[in-house]
């Protein structure tokens with residue numbers, strides 16, 4: 001069967017041996033380290049949701065290649081309804097995990113790859129699309145977790161790759177009869193060390209002379225020459241040394257975990273290369289990926305997160321006896337407004353989507369709406385977090401440990417002075433959960449993930465039909481007659 005179980009994924013991942021470093025140490029077993037375990041459990045939960053009949057319509061699809069029922073995480077949108085279901089999947093996964101679903105960036109590269117490889121083949125008689133379809137069939141049949149890497153390390157951002165260390169962007173260093181050798185590094189790769197494979201797309205729109213950088217490929221986890229350097233921060237430390245993960249803000253699934261992936265003379269066989277040298281298509285790869293990613297990861301996924309933040313803020317207001325106070329009701333309502341604005345734009349992106357390029361059979365979300373979904377989320381998410389922090393009070397960041405409730409010397413004090421309308425235990429649990437959102441990594445993560453605001457502003461300005469708007473204004477302003 002093309003849909004695998006959570007345990008089948010866990011068994012696969014237990015066999016992975018990526019060269020992974022975290023916090024200055026080599027991680028030998030992904031299934032044993034507290035941080036990597038969180039990534040595995042979040043991904044496994046996505047497999048569980050996919051198997052759950054009540055979510056089948058959202059989490060599964062029919063492969064356009066084999067006709068088999070597959071995970072939607074490996075599906076190419078065939079119509080607008082498919083795009084909308086994809087965004088529902090993003091929201092649902094976020095609601096259930098409170099962190100990344102780890103199948104998202106790779107999934108969002110698939111339509112861009114299907115559309116653009118088709119287009120290159122049409123124009124140039126290459127065989128990229130056939131290769132891509134063969135790969136996709138393999139991924140679908142084995143229900144693989146495919147992470148996605150587009151973000152180069154970029155070095156000096158004011159310089160092109162050839163004007164600085166050439167490895168600042170991933171590129172080909174040698175072409176051989178059987179494949180290519182690749183150097184460089186991709187950063188912020190979500191969940192890559194616990195994924196079966198990583199898809200790599202170019203992170204810049206290439207110009208003449210930069211053909212070696214116009215590169216798209218897929219690579220199995222732990223291929224020789226690949227090194228993964230995991231993110232590390234106070235939340236990593238908390239999880240690494242926690243005696244009891246039940247006391248952590250998001251106990252089972254933790255933070256969105258990413259890593260730097262270094263490619264040091266990595267061999268990629270031709271059958272896994274989906275573009276090599278066609279500079280004029282790099283921009284199309286990027287914009288097609290970006291519009292899918294910004295509708296889902298930038299928009300709908302964060303709607304799921306905001307659902308959780310709003311739920312936690314409302315609960316705390318109730319625990320504090322304030323849920324009917326007018327300014328609290330107003331603040332909760334404002335949070336709902338911001339959240340639904342992001343959702344509305346994501347849904348509009350799906351509804352206004354179209355086949356792109358015509359004849360390819362691949363449906364893409366609307367570019368303006370997907371970018372606006374992300375842009376609204378960038379601002380809205382910060383405001384939702386600020387309002388939740390306002391409602392929660394200072395205790396959201398000054399709270400003692402829940403462990404004190406088990407400490408015979410002081411448990412009575414803590415139970416007495418930390419209770420509200422709700423018992424201390426309940427209030428402290430929800431407060432820790434909220435702290436994870438409002439005083440953690442999610443603000444910058446949400447803003448930068450799938451690109452900071454300036455990226456979306458540039459797209460909006462580029463695609464807006466200003467000529468048409470000028471003409472309409474001129475026509476009406478001069479409508480008094482000749």
Ligand SMILES: Cc1cc2nc3c(=O)[nH]c(=O)nc-3n(C[C@H](O)[C@H](O)[C@H](O)COP(=O)(O)OP(=O)(O)OC[C@H]3O[C@@H](n4cnc5c(N)ncnc54)[C@H](O)[C@@H]3O)c2cc1C
Nearest residue numbers: 105148149150151157188189190445448449450451452454
């Ligand atoms: C939690 C998280 C998960 C992520 N997951 C993934 C993933 O799975 N795969 C993946 O590929 N990427 C992922 N990303 C990467 C994300 O897309 C980037 O963080 C984002 O595009 C910004 O790139 P950067 O971090 O290199 O920042 P920078 O590019 O350094 O941007 C920082 C600031 O500098 C500005 N800037 C940069 N270059 C220029 C320039 N030339 N001219 C003018 N202004 C400039 C930007 O507008 C921005 O304001 C993730 C990021 C986060 C935070």
